[in-house]
Amino acid sequence: MFHKLPLAQAGHKEISSFELNVFRSSLSSLSLCQVKGQCQKGIPASVRAKGWPLLCGAKDRKEKSQELYKRLVEAPDHQGWTDIIKRDTDRQFPFHEMFQSKDGHGQKDLLEVLKAYTQYRPDEGYCQAQGPVAAVLLMNMPAEEVFWCLAQISELYLPGYYSPLLEGVLFDAAVLSSVLKKQCPAAHKHLQNQGVEPLMFATDWLMCLYSRHLPFDTLLRVWDLFFCCGVRVLFQVAVVLVRRCLGEGRLRKECDGQMETLERLRGVKQRVQHEQVCSVSLSWADLQKQTEKELEKWKKERPNSTFDPRGRCHGYRMAWERAQDKQKEHEKKERPKGSLTLPLMRSHS
Known part of the structure; x- marks a missing residue:
């Protein structure tokens, strides 16, 4: 059971019945521009349960x-994550x-999903930000759909964000x-003058x-775009928020210290x-170029x-293509009869 959200707020442009049918069936026949256009309009609440899993693979x-x-849900928790997850x-x-x-079913389902992920990726375990x-x-x-969306986010969209070293978010x-x-x-410049690094305020935003x-x-609405266009959307939203907070001179004067x-x-x-998000000029090519520069330093x-x-x-x-690759990788790790290979002790990696 999951909670049905109210339909879009006032001012939200509804997608036509034809477009709803497209989301309910398949997006494979549409071009990237067409799909992006759909997501910019906003995916209606009644369709997100199908739209998001479809978009992310x-x-x-x-x-x-x-x-x-x-099997993941029913597997014994040898690493001891269940008690830790329950606290959150x-x-x-x-x-x-x-x-x-x-x-209630909400907390029970949340525990079930997060526990299943620790069984699926014992090398990563549980990260609070996944909650x-x-x-x-x-x-x-x-x-079950939540679990697979979480796996896609953690493995394909934001690799390294929820790993023990948090390398993805540091990068x-x-x-x-x-x-x-x-x-x-x-x-x-204001952030630099005040000794404020993005890691100090944007870690929670991103993770x-x-x-x-x-x-x-x-x-x-932001997640609609994220599932369609990937991590670039997170950077675009960050730019919008920083502009809102510090974009004007009077706002920067009000923040005359680090705290x-x-x-x-x-x-x-x-x-x-x-x-506003889409108006931030940040193409995937620009992001890739900056990624190459930072990776060299890294x-x-x-x-x-x-x-x-x-x-x-x-x-x-790309999520669809990579999802197929991930599935093949996981199948190789399984035992011949499909049973799971579970760790006997908690990983400290």
């Missing part, structure tokens, strides 16, 4: 994985009706600094996909229109690191 992985999710389940959207009761991400997904779709914080320098130089920092209707600047950025709760500073974000998904078609 989770639908295909679920269909090809048969009983894998059930009542912290996710505590005022939302789905998550108010420990005995709010999974919770938002649960508000839109059943638990993207450095990329964000360069993006801000180009997109809003005055705000970037939680803004689930704690955007009004809910705005968040859903004041951080408080404003960490406490941001702004509505962001999709037009390898010099961390010669033993194998992290490389260049292969991550930058759109839904």
Whole structure:
């Protein structure tokens, strides 16, 4: 069971019945521009349960994985993650009706999904930032679909974000600094003068996909774009928020110290229109170019690191292709009869 969200807010442009049928069936016949146009209009709440898994490749992985999710849920927790996850389940959207009761289906499903992920990726285990991400997904779709969407986000869209070393978010914080320098130089200079690095305020933004920092209707529209276009959308939203907080001279004067600047950025709760996000001039080619520059620095500073974000998904078609590759990789790791190879002790990697 999952919670049906209200339909789009006033001012939201509804998708036609023809377009709804397209989302419910397949997007494969549409061009990238057509799909992006659909997502910019906003995916209606009644369609997100199908639209998001379809966009990110989770639908295909679920269909090809048969009983894998059930086996992951039922597998014994040798690593001891269940008790740790339980401490956090009542912290996710505590005022939302789905998550108010420990005995309610919301908290139970959240525990089930996060525990299943630790079984699926014992090398990563559980990361607290996955909690709010999974919770938002649960508000839109059943638990099994949530699991596969979370797997796609963690493995293909944002690799390294939820790993023990958090290499993905450390890397993207450095990329964000360069993006801000180009997109809003005055705000970037202010951050430098106050000794504020993106890692100090944007870690939660990026790892939680803004689930704690955007009004809910705005968040859903941002996620529509994210599932379609990938991590580039997260950088574009960051630019919009920094502009809102520090884009004008009077705003920067109000933040005349490091603490004041951080408080404003960490406490941001702004509505962001999709037009504003899309107006931030950041092409995938630009992002790839900046990624190459940062990766060169990264390898010099961390010669033993194998992290490389260049292969991550930058759109839904790539997600479909990579999902098929991931499925083949996982099948090779399974035992002949399909049973799971489970660790006998907790990983400390």
